[in-house]
Amino acid sequence: MVEPTNNEKLAHHLARRDLLRLSPLLLAGALFIPSVRSKFITGGLGVGDWLSEAIFRRNHLAPTFSTSELTPFDQFPLNTYDVNDPDVDFDDWALTVSGDVARPGKYSLAQIKALPLQRQNTKHICVEGWDVVGRFGGARVSDFLNLVGANTSAKFLYVECADDYYESLDMPSALQPQSLLCYEMYDQPLTREHGAPLRFSLPTKLGYKSAKYLTTLRVTDVIPQKGYWEDQGYSQDGGI
Amino acid sequence: MSSTPSLWRRPFLPARILRWPSGKATPASAVYEHPLIVRYCHWLNTIALFILAGSGLQIFMAFPSFGPKIPQHDLLHVPPKLALGGWLGGALQWHITFAWIYIATGLIYVIYQFASGNYRQFLFTSSDIKGVWPMARFYFFRGEKPPAAESYNALQKLAYTFVVLLGILSVWTGLVLYKPVQFSGLAWLLGGFHLARVWHFAVLWLFVLFVIGHLIMVILHGWNNFVSMITGWKRNPDYLP
Structure with a gap:
């Protein structure tokens, strides 16, 4: 086991930061893939349904x-x-x-x-x-x-x-x-x-x-x- | 007694500033205006806003009126190229999904700004009122440029404070359209489901006005200003001596 050098740690850190920074672009790009897009937006609708059931009060008129x-x-x-x-x-x-x-x-x-x-x-x-x-x-x-x-x-x-x-x-x-x-x-x-x-x-x-x-x-x-x-x-x- | 002021009253800390010699009389400088979380929320929220607008227009096309269903008088017809989703069901999937992203990034943005004290950068207060007219004269009537003392001038603060309030109104009206019975109190405050639809539609056009104005201002303020929302750093800002 070799300890990662400071430079390696820095590079790893940068990669994660860059990925985070680019995530809005990655998200936008992923939406151009039809199967991903369809899963994503029906999933979002499903989140709404899940929340709807969670907040539903049976006796609220x-x-x-x-x-x-x-x-x-x-x-x-x-x-x-x-x-x-x-x-x-x-x-x-x-x-x-x-x-x-x-x-x-x-x-x-x-x-x-x-x-x-x-x-x-x-x-x-x-x-x-x-x-x-x-x-x-x-x-x-x-x-x-x-x-x-x-x-x-x-x-x-x-x-x-x-x-x-x-x-x-x-x-x-x-x-x-x-x-x-x-x-x-x-x-x-x-x-x-x-x-x-x-x-x-x-x-x-x-x-x-x-x-x-x-x-x-x-x-x-x-x-x-x-x-x-x-x-x-x-x-x-x-x-x- | 502790002398630490409450979070709300803590004085605004100036952003990180870099200066380096440039050979000129004044050193070159850069100011860290927008932390990563702010830039992140800004761009994700921007993507969500455009998708919400396009899918919203498609949803509107299912009943393009604010009058009765019978007889139906259409208010306007949206060019299909502006609409997103293909049909009502598809548009609703886009709209609800990106509403969560819009709400999440909006909430994180507002919470961060207030928790960090960074809100003073954009919050329009009574002390900014006197700066509005000189800035408007500069932008629109070829007036003299007022001296800049901080990163946003009075007119920018007015716009950014307004757009946060507009964001809150968009979520409020949207929630009422989504769950008018579960949020019947919030619906009542807007005058009911039917009027909430009118407000939600009005919010769209106020956003369109904001985006147009925002883009004009970004162009007027130049490339360095635009880059600051990508890297966080603004080079050679005019408000530093």
Whole structure:
């Protein structure tokens, strides 16, 4: 073992300093490599999702609004991804519940409507940047999870829709007291283009999380996919 | 009783100064104006700022309006060459990722400046007010150049203090757009989510104005001034006797 000379120590020290000094340039250069760039920016989005989950408070309520602040119903946008009306047969409709629940099976709209009705004027914020205040009514997701005997320490709800849309929702957000299985808008039964017979209304999430035309709901730790838009690059958490 | 003043009140220590004989009447000199951490934060923050601006414009294109969604009246259309990310989802990935870098370098910069006492180099205080007009007259109205006593003149201090406040506003408005429900108190102070979008957009254009002004000033102050943000050392500064 030979002790490094002072000169060698100095050279080593300089190399590290130079690397540090050049790191902004190295970072900028690395971003021109597509695979590095993609990992880097989806990673940064993931850091945001991780922080979102860390700061989420289940009992912190989204602001609610007065009747005069409501966006008129005919100005409430429709942001369907494919069709406005996937032709759901209301007579035959039931929500199929599976996964980590004590009572799996089909649940009719009447069973969901038998749960306490909660009506609220909350803001619906789209990832595109627009926002509207709507009046939504339905059963709390937490009440429904109680009805089906869900294991609330499971990580996710995974839902599928009549129009092939699909979504995942983290359990803490599902249990937030304003998260609804929504069957009413503006005190009227949900219309087909707004997601009849049943949709999510989630005031703590961006609009793309509030899936319409629900057909199945699975309580699970493992989701097959993150969600229709999330699989294309949107935030999986989608929390606001 | 200790006679050591609190950190806040500790007098500003002048930067390291080198002088060496040059054969002329006055010795050549160089001043260490910007420590490595400041230069590092400056350039990383600069990269982040440009990426945030480009991806921000792409995000804006998803709904280029501050009015209602129905009926939608577009405010302006951004030339695609200025936008970064390709589509809304890609732009959001760029924007959120570089927001962390922007916030981290901004925080380290501000904490370092105040903890080291170096903040006196750029912080605009009441004693700088009287220097603003003479400097403006020099820059814009062919006035006489006021004598320089320190590394930044009153107008530079005004600009750099303003831009730190602008940085804070950009993060505040951005956080409100990102998590308007979790930070509902911060959102309320800005007038809600909808107005926060307007402020965040205004911050972009104030940054554009700052960057243009900053580049003009750097050019006016010359090469040695620019080099000081790369090596830390400013050669032959005009404020040394």
